[in-house]
Amino acid sequence: MCGNEALAEAAIIAGLDAYFGYPITPQNEIPAYMSRRMPEEGRVFVQSESELAAINMVFGASATGKRAMTSSSSPGISLMQEGLSYLAGAELPAVVVNVMRGGPGLGNIAPSQADYFQATRGGGHGDYRTITLAPASVQEMADCMPLAFDLADQYRMTVIVLADGILGQMMEPIVLDKKKRRKLPAKDWALTGATGREQNIVRSLWLGETALENHNYKLQAKYENIQKNEVLCEQYEVDDAEIVVVAYGIAARIVRPAVNKARQAGIKAGWIRPITLWPFPTEQISRAADQMRIFLTVEMSNGQMVEDVKLAVAGKAAVLLYGRPGGGVPTVDEILERIKQLTLPAKR
Amino acid sequence: MSWVTKYEMQDTRNEFYEEVVIAGFGGQGVMLAGKLLAHTAMKRGLEVTYMPSYGAEVRGGTANCMVIIAKNKIASPLVSRPDSLIIMNKASLSKFASRLKAGGLLIFNSSLIDGEPQLPDTIEILAVPADDIALELGNLKAANMVALGAYLQKRGLFGSDAAADSLVDILAKRHHRTLPVNTKALHRGAEYVVSRS
Amino acid sequence: MKTVFKRTPTLKDCPTHYCPGCGHGIAHRLVAEIIDELGIRSRTIGIAPVGCAVLAYDYLDVDMIEVPHGRPPAVATGMKRTNPDKIIFSYQGDGDLAAIGTAEIIHAAHRGEQITVIFINNAVFGMTGGQMAPTTVLGQVTATTPKGRNRTGEGYPLQISELLAALPGAIYLERCSLHNPAQISKTKKAIKHAFELQIEGAEGLALVEVLSPCPTYWRMTPVKAMEWIEKEMTKVFPLGRLKDVAGE
Known part of the structure; x- marks a missing residue:
């Protein structure tokens, strides 16, 4: 199974x-798969x-209490930002998959990671957030879906x-x-027809x-509650590290061998991988x-997450970027080289 | 969190780790060969990743896929320095040959590529007339399986039988009538290597 | 004493925010009466547009949603597909349906979504201050056509119902008006039919276009506005049934 199908x-x-959904590369396997499987399950x-x-x-589907999703690429x-803002205002759960491109x-x-700002800063108009999950493997592409739906329902917002x-x-x-993972509150706000109760209104x-x-x-x-309770993050050999590489998604997987090689070369390196980009670790x-x-x-961009890292570090250490924009993918050797450049002179 | 994949020190090369690139032009079945290789390895309990080139660049142009087979979990699915290359056309040879790791293996489709590629001595080169063998079997499209069979024989990861057994999982149902010719092609590729050694 | 007329339960007992002589109040009452007459209040979900009727949920006592400008047919699609037993209607103005939401209404009709659309055409943008709508008639003065709408550069009034009539997925299209009691009664019949089709499970979209007065931005008295519909608007937007697949 490819990641999209998983x-x-x-x-x-x-x-x-x-x-x-509407077709766009590189996520077309999702609507194709759904068009076959959803009717098989008697779903829409x-x-x-x-x-x-x-x-x-x-x-519309979410307002009636149903679990609904869409997927697209950058x-x-x-184009969806208008809807995302309204979903935030109306406090409706939704899951939106962005298989980013350059x-x-x-x-x-x-492949690209240049929509980090758009995802983590709200993207549309108004003061709002969307929970953002960054899987890094085909297994995680699958595993993050039940979590995404649970988070969306629990907090009544877009994931x-x-x-x-x-x-x-x-x-x-x-x-x-x-x-099933979480116990979720009843959707008593949903538009199901006003039977034996007052009218429900969904609005922004x-x-x-x-x-x-x-x-x-x-x-x-x-949002503050989410920031307190829902951060997911993975780290490796950070305790004694002189250099910590921060990366998410596929970039984080390319970082792993680079950090391992740096350790073999005697550099105290480690990595941190944010899994939730908002709430950020x-x-x-x-x-x-x-x-x-x-x-x-x-990052596979000209530096977006680096700003969140700087905010977190708050001047306590140096924060640098190795970014490849426009569909460029960093290689293990490039990252290793950069780690060496940054650490070896300091030892002199 | 429990749903996070745990990776080990996977790239230290103390354990088995094979990176393969299969490349050709669109329609030569390089994706299918890659999927079959990855799927067969997976069924034999190994860790695998399969990464295809995708989208418009594939149509009418060159197609390639990256397969990694390892004992431990694989971190990066991208291959920049392959251990092995299976090359089906000339354009792909010039694109990928120089990326081969020292001590690596090049298998190329000598039906479409004239002469021996000039590569460092450490690289083992094997010319396989994949198109010719496939034509003998009556289906040019099976050239990918000839090349894969040759690769499996040479590398000795597992036999061409194992790959043949997986064909049914990988081939779309509408192509199942080609199971016999693809199976034969895998074996013929392997036999070709035996006959040359 | 015998009661000869009373407020229908689905119409809330409160004053509206609409201007004197506005047609929305009449159209709201018709929708409420129909919902009560058909006994579908408990399974009806309404969609309010962006425009003067954005607060329709304050007046209609059914489950309702307020959605992005022009998108009610897409929202209705999401609702109806996941809730085929519910009765879904959208209530949209000419800016919402005929300008920014043209793609959504055409494609909902094109797919034959089983929804009921009430399209209020008052030839002007009301909420934002009387600007030109796609349905503004030639020569009509608005906030953005100070010299009157000119076909050069501003185009002819858009006849959305005629456009939709070409689509097999649109099964019922009728243009009505609110300019006198007889027409109001016809409008009610048409809207009721559009709901009945959905209740019966008729396979397609039903839309009733309602010519409605906007005295404020037509710069007329309410009475003059009614006359203007009859004399001017119906020339561009002829009344009558454009299509009724079930009745043909």
């Missing part, structure tokens, strides 16, 4: 009721006329799965997990003196920065 099947196992698949329509179909996700504009179809062309296309052996319009301000404070409290990185050391972020 993710699609895992979503179905996680109880996906409806998939809506619609190929929409645009990404704009797709996210609004998700909006240019398509840009940008800006039509860019190319090569973005931020993958890239490599993760979408590559194949690895996986095990699909069928167990808040008129009146401080109505919207108060609504925003409520959202903010929710600020505390973990801040703690690592308490000892004097160098942080190197490796």
